[in-house]
Amino acid sequence: MSDPSFELLRPWLQNAPEPTLWLADENLIGSRLHPTPSVTMISNRLDLVDAARAIGWRADWSDFDLSGRADGSVARIVYRVSKEKPLVHHCINEAWRVLRTGGELILSGDKSEGVKGYLDRAKKLFGDGELEKVSGNCWRGRFIRTEQTGTRLDDREYEQLRPACRDQEHTFWSKPGVFGWDKVDKGSAFLIDHLDDFVAALAAPPDRILDLGCGYGYLTLKAARFGAPIVATDNNAAAVAACRRNIAEYAIDAEVVPASCGEGIKQRFALILCNPPFHAGFSVEDDLTERFLDATARLLETGGIAGFVVNRHIMLERRAAGRFRRIETLAENGSFKLVLLADAICPESRLFP
Ligand SMILES: C[S@@+](CC[C@H](N)C(=O)[O-])C[C@H]1O[C@@H](n2cnc3c(N)ncnc32)[C@H](O)[C@@H]1O
Incomplete structure (x- = not known):
C-alpha cells in the first residue's frame, strides 16, 4: 500500500541536486523507489534503512540527527511529516539550519496529521513558501532558504532524553x-x-x-x-x-x-x-x-x-x-x-x- 502524501515527494527525490537529504519515517513503507545517487536517506528505523540500502540507496540510521552536517551545507531536504509534533518541528528546524542559501525544503503530509499547521510554521521560519493542496487532503509545501533569520519551532528539545x-x-x-x-x-x-x-x-x-x-x-x-x-x-x-x-x-x-x-x-x-x-x-x-x-x-x-x-x-x-x-x-x-x-x-x- 502506498501513501498518497509520500507520493507527492517522488519527483523531488528523483531529480535531486547534490547533496539532498530524505528524512524518511515509517509512512514510506510500501513505496518502492529507484535509488538516486545524490540523495542520502535518513531514518530512525533500521528496517527501512536496511531495505533502502538493499536496493542501492545511500542511507543512515539515526534519530534524525543532522548534527554532523554543517550549517548551509545541503541543497535540498525532502520530508513527509512524521506522527510526533516535536519530531516534525525538530526536522524543520534542522532543515533550516543545514540548507544553503537557495536550498529548499519540500514538505508533505495529510490534513488529519496537522500538515497545514506545519506548513504555516515552516513558512514563518523560512520567511516565505509555496503551499498547495495537491489532492484530497494531501498538502505539499516548498520553502527556499534565504539569509533571513526566523523563529525556530518549539521542538520540546527533541534531541534530549x-x-x-x-x-x-x-x-x-x-x-x-x-x-x-x-x-x-x-x-x-x-x-x-x-x-x-x-x-x-x-x-x-x-x-x-x-x-x-x-x-x-x-x-x-x-x-x-x-x-x-x-x-x-x-x-x-x-x-x-x-x-x-x-x-x-x-x-x-x-x-x-x-x-x-x-x-x-x-x-x-x-x-x-x-x-x-x-x-x-x-x-x-x-x-x-x-x-x-x-x-x-x-x-x-x-x-x-x-x-x-x-x-x-x-x-x-x-x-x-x-x-x-x-x-x-x-x-x-x-x-x-x-x-x-x-x-x-x-x-x-x-x-x-
Ligand atoms: C508496543 S511497543 C512496546 C515497547 C516496549 N516493550 C514497552 O513495553 O513499552 C513495540 C516496539 O516494537 C518496536 N518495533 C517496531 N517495529 C520493529 C521491528 N521491525 N523490529 C524491532 N522492533 C520494532 C517499536 O519501536 C516499539 O518500541
Missing part, C-alpha cells in the same frame, strides 16, 4: 519518537503484573531474557529482578538510546541490540517478553506480527517460554499456531490478553507436520 514518566519503582528516561514515550503502556504493565505466572511455567528461573521490541526498556527494567542477563532489542534509534540510558541508570546487566525483529541475534533465551507493534503506519501489520512470531520461535531455547501481551481482539493464538506447540491465554482484562508461547516448531517440520 529526559525523565519522562515513573511508577513506584522506576523513573523512565525517554523522549518523543519512542513508543508511548511519556507513559507506562497499560498492556506492558498488565504483562508485568502477571510475570510470575509466566515464569512459573519454566523449570527454573530464567537464566537469559530477551525483550523483543524494547522501546525505552520498561519490560527490561521490570524483568531485571530475576538477576539474569537481558538482551533488549528494537529497530528504532530513539528507543535504543532511551533503553541504554535506563539500563545505565539502574546498572542492569543488559545490552541493547539494534535490530529489526531480532535479526542477527544468535543466542537463545529462556524467557522472551514482547508487546509487539501492531500499528506501523502504512505497513502490512500482519507481516510484522508474523515476523515477531518467527523471531520468537527462532530465539526461544528448548524449554523456554515467551510472554506476549496484545490487544484482546488480536488473534495472536491463531497466528502462533503452526509455530508453537504450546499456546495458552494466561489472562485477559477489558483491553488486553496475555499469551504464553512455548515449544517452538522448527521451520522444516512446519512444512511436514
Whole structure:
C-alpha cells in the first residue's frame, strides 16, 4: 500500500541536486523507489534503512540527527511529516539550519496529521513558501532558504532524553519518537503484573531474557529482578538510546541490540517478553506480527517460554499456531490478553507436520 502524501515527494527525490537529504519515517513503507545517487536517506528505523540500502540507496540510521552536517551545507531536504509534533518541528528546524542559501525544503503530509499547521510554521521560519493542496487532503509545501533569520519551532528539545514518566519503582528516561514515550503502556504493565505466572511455567528461573521490541526498556527494567542477563532489542534509534540510558541508570546487566525483529541475534533465551507493534503506519501489520512470531520461535531455547501481551481482539493464538506447540491465554482484562508461547516448531517440520 502506498501513501498518497509520500507520493507527492517522488519527483523531488528523483531529480535531486547534490547533496539532498530524505528524512524518511515509517509512512514510506510500501513505496518502492529507484535509488538516486545524490540523495542520502535518513531514518530512525533500521528496517527501512536496511531495505533502502538493499536496493542501492545511500542511507543512515539515526534519530534524525543532522548534527554532523554543517550549517548551509545541503541543497535540498525532502520530508513527509512524521506522527510526533516535536519530531516534525525538530526536522524543520534542522532543515533550516543545514540548507544553503537557495536550498529548499519540500514538505508533505495529510490534513488529519496537522500538515497545514506545519506548513504555516515552516513558512514563518523560512520567511516565505509555496503551499498547495495537491489532492484530497494531501498538502505539499516548498520553502527556499534565504539569509533571513526566523523563529525556530518549539521542538520540546527533541534531541534530549529526559525523565519522562515513573511508577513506584522506576523513573523512565525517554523522549518523543519512542513508543508511548511519556507513559507506562497499560498492556506492558498488565504483562508485568502477571510475570510470575509466566515464569512459573519454566523449570527454573530464567537464566537469559530477551525483550523483543524494547522501546525505552520498561519490560527490561521490570524483568531485571530475576538477576539474569537481558538482551533488549528494537529497530528504532530513539528507543535504543532511551533503553541504554535506563539500563545505565539502574546498572542492569543488559545490552541493547539494534535490530529489526531480532535479526542477527544468535543466542537463545529462556524467557522472551514482547508487546509487539501492531500499528506501523502504512505497513502490512500482519507481516510484522508474523515476523515477531518467527523471531520468537527462532530465539526461544528448548524449554523456554515467551510472554506476549496484545490487544484482546488480536488473534495472536491463531497466528502462533503452526509455530508453537504450546499456546495458552494466561489472562485477559477489558483491553488486553496475555499469551504464553512455548515449544517452538522448527521451520522444516512446519512444512511436514
Ligand atoms: C508496543 S511497543 C512496546 C515497547 C516496549 N516493550 C514497552 O513495553 O513499552 C513495540 C516496539 O516494537 C518496536 N518495533 C517496531 N517495529 C520493529 C521491528 N521491525 N523490529 C524491532 N522492533 C520494532 C517499536 O519501536 C516499539 O518500541
